[in-house]
Amino acid sequence: MDSVNLKKLSSILGLSVSTVSKALRDSYEISEETKERVKKIAKAYNYQPNIYASSLRKAKSKTIAVIVPRIANNFFISAIDGIQEVAQEKKYHVLIYLSHESYEYEKELVQSFASGRVDGMLISLTRETNDMEHLRQLVNNGIPVVFFDRVSTELDCSTVSTNDYESAFEATEHLIKAGCKKIAHCRISNKLSIGQHRLNGYRDALEKHNLDFHSKYVVKCSDNDVEDYKTIKTLLKDKDRPDGLFTAVESYTLIAYEVCRELGIKIPQDLKLITFSNLRTAGLLDPSLTTITQPAFEIGEKAAAELISAIEKPRYFKPENIILKSVLSPRDSTN
Amino acid sequence: MDSVNLKKLSSILGLSVSTVSKALRDSYEISEETKERVKKIAKAYNYQPNIYASSLRKAKSKTIAVIVPRIANNFFISAIDGIQEVAQEKKYHVLIYLSHESYEYEKELVQSFASGRVDGMLISLTRETNDMEHLRQLVNNGIPVVFFDRVSTELDCSTVSTNDYESAFEATEHLIKAGCKKIAHCRISNKLSIGQHRLNGYRDALEKHNLDFHSKYVVKCSDNDVEDYKTIKTLLKDKDRPDGLFTAVESYTLIAYEVCRELGIKIPQDLKLITFSNLRTAGLLDPSLTTITQPAFEIGEKAAAELISAIEKPRYFKPENIILKSVLSPRDSTN
DNA sequence: TGCCGCATGGAAAACGTTTTCGTAAATCGT
DNA sequence: ACGATTTACGAAAACGTTTTCCATGCGGCA
Incomplete structure (x- = not known):
């Protein structure tokens, strides 16, 4: 109901909104005592930042999308498990979508990401996909893509697959x-x-x-x-x-x-x-x-790790084609 | 790179931002011809609304969270499959989280939703969970919760489980x-x-x-x-x-x-x-x-349908305890 | 004393939408 | 023909953050 926001916190503390924001983010501009005071109150009131406001402002959402053809499939499940593992560790949120092997739907999904809903995307292509234009667009929009399992090397993106x-x-x-x-x-x-x-x-x-x-x-x-x-x-x-x-x-x-x-x-x-x-x-x-x-789990892990690198170090990131061996x-x- | 936004569209069209926004959303305030013109240009420029801006303004995100203890499990997979099915049909996005049977992590996750990251939550509890306070808080914040499989009747929320x-x-x-x-x-x-x-x-x-x-x-x-x-x-x-x-x-x-x-x-x-x-x-x-x-798939479907009802018709929604039979x-x- | 630099904090703009409110012109009823 | 209503659109506020820029007070230094 009455979720606290920065404004309320700041009025409680007798500080300005910007000071509170900075204090919570450990800015060097704020004194240690103030930081502590702010954090204490924030915790007391169980302050949770509104991620839509912060994502809007920062143009980053700490969210990635995963598109798989289907989920009732042991390979994809393990891969997703691996993805979740590293996403969770790196504090990323994971949106999962099923293309149901439909190219049209895949395209629609991918296009909807262009506006920055997600910071990056992991995808295993549908059986029907033979045109990469929608993906190319996304990449051109500055949203990194990593392929896993059902990959394409047509784009300059990392791929993770098996031999x-x-x-x-x-x-x-x-x-x-x-x-x-x-x-x-x-x-x-x-x-x-x-x-x-x-x-x-x-x-x-x-x-x-x-x-x-x-x-x-x-x-x-x-x-x-x-x-x-x-x-x-x-x-x-x-x-x-x-x-x-x-x-x-x-x-x-x-x-x-x-x-x-x-x-x-x-x-x-x-x-x-x-x-x-x-x-x-x-x-x-x-x-x-x-x-x-x-090695489904590892494929997922590796793919997620690649994606997060591409997101967080866009300057130094070099796409790679990674092969993990099957047994x-x-x-x-x-x- | 240069994703179009409403401002650019409006300057292209020679209209105001608000008119464009309303036209795209089929407002009665805008004439049919203008709507068509706007939509045509929007499509031509592949306009995708920034969902962070719109979610911030509307305080709705068309996103639900699903928390399951683990994903490498045939029951949860099928349930998630069912959830996706109805979410996709109702145009909801699905964030998936694994609690790994950790109550502490479950709590942390649930609390992070209080600020409105999601419009509602589906959860199957961890083995350790015996305190519902974090969930009660969420519900009090106006975010509906539906339990499936591993349910609790302590809160006034819908539950979907088997006999x-x-x-x-x-x-x-x-x-x-x-x-x-x-x-x-x-x-x-x-x-x-x-x-x-x-x-x-x-x-x-x-x-x-x-x-x-x-x-x-x-x-x-x-x-x-x-x-x-x-x-x-x-x-x-x-x-x-x-x-x-x-x-x-x-x-x-x-x-x-x-x-x-x-x-x-x-x-x-x-x-x-x-x-x-x-x-x-x-x-x-x-x-x-x-x-x-x-009936894992059906449990997922039913749970998602309940949740979406709770989200979209808060006035008329009555929580139910739904039982689907096993065979x-x-x-x-x-x- | 006058000047500079530093430490700390605040005001306000910005992100891109949606929505409220206002307004001008057109239409209507009598 | 006049006021009343309707139609179509625009200006601006609002959502809650983050960030840039500015202000104040202070100590140090020559």
Whole structure:
């Protein structure tokens, strides 16, 4: 109701508004005794500065935006957890937005930030995004952007991601070494950096081991479980069914598990499975799931740290493309 | 760089600042032609209002805060997903904070909102919180609060939760009907509403079926996986080991799975397991896991809807205690 | 004594909106 | 044709800070 503001405080203290403001911010212009007196009263009245006034004046809000395609996803959750960790430590506030894989909505969001709602933005692009103009505008407006996971190098911004190509290569090779001859890949939109890199890693591993690349073994999945279910079922019902499957994201593999149950396909005897995944229960599944785990938390931490550097040291900040390695954990699904 | 503001727009248009402002907000005071002209130019220059100025003036920010103990948790994720859904539809911005189960930090956060950073707050309390004074202050300051999941009825605020008591009762009864005689319960802090209700449901189900309540079968778990691992291992190594286990939250059961593997305890032959859980892979575990699933998404949606009502219709708003039912899905872990 | 510099504090502008109030011209009713 | 109302717009205050600039009093110094 009656939140105290500087004016009230100053009249209580018999000082001017500016003196109180300076005292609270430890200005050298104010004597120690006055500072103490002011702070004591401020605490007593539980004074909380109005951040809209102060942000307006300072043109800084200590707030960052995070845009992710979705939140019900183990990777993004851990990444956000990492972001929160460093944001909290550096006293930043975090606004979270879900683009739901819609480029239009992403664009709208990004544009709304141009007026300074946030000091910086972290983003993982939608599957549809292939035009960076909205982001370029933001950057030109002086608001730093850092990409994570689904990145673009088109702009002069930092990116934080994992070694997608190498990990996909390694995953595919893992299947080959386990004896697979007909390896399929469920890929994600190739508008995405990760989609391309993971597909390339897969393809090159096949080539290295003299296995043919069959386009019928590369299926494009969406972000709709029902559709993906059909896609994967079709793939696995084929009479020339694959004996190994490498999926670009976790959800495709979980669907594959369900399809296999339904079709009576035995994992790993009939089909070996490996996926990029941050599933906590990978080791408890039936059978346990071989995963390539991205350092999601660290990716989030690193991305947030980059962003805050860009915000706070604009002069000295140099954008970097940071790669954090994923690790392959062999389990029964490829045994 | 050079973001346009009202002053620039008005000088471009040859109108006053106030006219432009009113035109953009569709005021009845402005003629249709002027409105159109203004809007066209505003769009052309990609005008984005400075929300700090406007929030300062209007004392409204179209922003809500969400405080959850942690984010790496399937229940909270889904709830946040639901919150985002309605916030986005109603054009609210969502600030997310993690209390990390620290009462002190929760208090600090809540106090910082008193100055009007947000128009309202959604909160799921920490395990430690047993004093509501900080929340009462916020409410007295005219900022509505809605509790979800870990609620308190001490304040005159809406709460959204599930039927914890009945579900716990049902879960325990489910174990009894499956033939368990020695049923243990991993409980969560009894400072929490859900901790108490779930424990009571468990106890009353035992009583109804004439099974003794043994305090050694009720173990208090924390939020630290390492500690909880020890606690659960001790429980399951006892020579008079339980033959059924009902855990208050998902993570305890996942730990139990691991402990059982290590000790060679067979689920469900030696130990039947049931838990509150929002795990997507419950059906894919080895063995598949019987769960009581809370309608997390809907809880989030409902909580956000309540909050926005409280914000936008303060006169007509009546706080309610809303209960959304959980559903028990029997699977192999209690078979 | 006269001057300078320092320490401490205050007055007022500024941030970009929204909103209240005023005013001129146009329209209306009789 | 006259006052009353309506229409369309502008001037200026207000929101609560931060910051720039100025004022005062004091001690030190030559």
